[in-house]
Amino acid sequence: MKLQLALDLVDIPGAKQLVAEVQEHIDIVEIGTPVVINEGLRAVKEIKEAFPSLTVLADLKIMDAAGYEVMKASEAGADIITVLAAAEDMSIKGAVEEARKQKKQILVDMIGIKDIEGRAKELDAMGVDYICVHTGYDLQAVGQNSFEDLKKIKRVVKNAKTAIAGGIKLSTLPEVIKAQPDLVIVGGGITGQEDKKAAAAEMQALIKQA
Numbered sequence: 322m323k324l325q326l327a328l329d330l331v332d333i334p335g336a337k338q339l340v341a342e343v344q345e346h347i348d349i350v351e352i353g354t355p356v357v358i359n360e361g362l363r364a365v366k367e368i369k370e371a372f373p374s375l376t377v378l379a380d381l382k383i384m385d386a387a388g389y390e391v392m393k394a395s396e397a398g399a400d401i402i403t404v405l406a407a408a409e410d411m412s413i414k415g416a417v418e419e420a421r422k423q424k425k426q427i428l429v430d431m432i433g434i435k436d437i438e439g440r441a442k443e444l445d446a447m448g449v450d451y452i453c454v455h456t457g458y459d460l461q462a463v464g465q466n467s468f469e470d471l472k473k474i475k476r477v478v479k480n481a482k483t484a485i486a487g488g489i490k491l492s493t494l495p496e497v498i499k500a501q502p503d504l505v506i507v508g509g510g511i512t513g514q515e516d517k518k519a520a521a522a523e524m525q526a527l528i529k530q531a
């Protein structure tokens with residue numbers, strides 16, 4: 322099980338500072354969608370250059386023109402690129418094909434999907450690398466989480482790795498770990514803490530014990 326730090330509310334210097342603080346306790350650093358919107362793929366490039374040994378995920382949430390966007394993110398240095406599960410199958414397949422060419426990986430984000438099991442089975446058959454259940458900020462605000470959806474995908478996914486994102490905190494991490502995802506994605510649970518390094522270290526310790 323790996324730990325991914327999601328950076329959503331920072332600029333490039335802020336991202337570098339945060340990663341420098343917690344890097345020994347995380348496996349993957351995510352350049353979040355708001356950061357890419359504000360700073361462009363330059364954010365991915367600069368973080369990969371500054372931390373070449375860290376795996377960098379570009380949270381582009383691709384919906385169309387997937388092959389092209391995966392190519393551009395790969396050129397910027399992303400190791401993993403996100404595509405939305407709601408995208409057309411043609412787009413998912415295009416993303417996977419381009420990722421194979423570039424020797425990168427695709428994480429598909431299930432945000433907004435209602436038939437979790439059905440879509441997860443289809444995505445698994447299309448050869449995506451990760452399938453991620455995700456409660457975005459707008460649903461977190463009304464108290465939702467993806468813990469049950471994680472159990473659902475764990476039951477049907479045979480090949481892809483499983484991941485979970487959305488409001489995970491130190492207090493809820495044990496429940497997440499029980500369901501044994503391959504990847505736990507945490508943003509505010511680390512970045513919103515006063516001592517970010519300690520928060521990341523505690524989460525890493527729990528994950529390593531699992």
Ligand SMILES: O=C(CO)[C@H](O)[C@H](O)COP(=O)(O)O
Pocket residue numbers: 327328329353354380456457458486487488489506507508509510
């Ligand atoms: O992709 C995202 C929002 O769309 C976030 O990066 C993801 O939800 C993790 O952040 P947090 O732990 O703060 O919810």
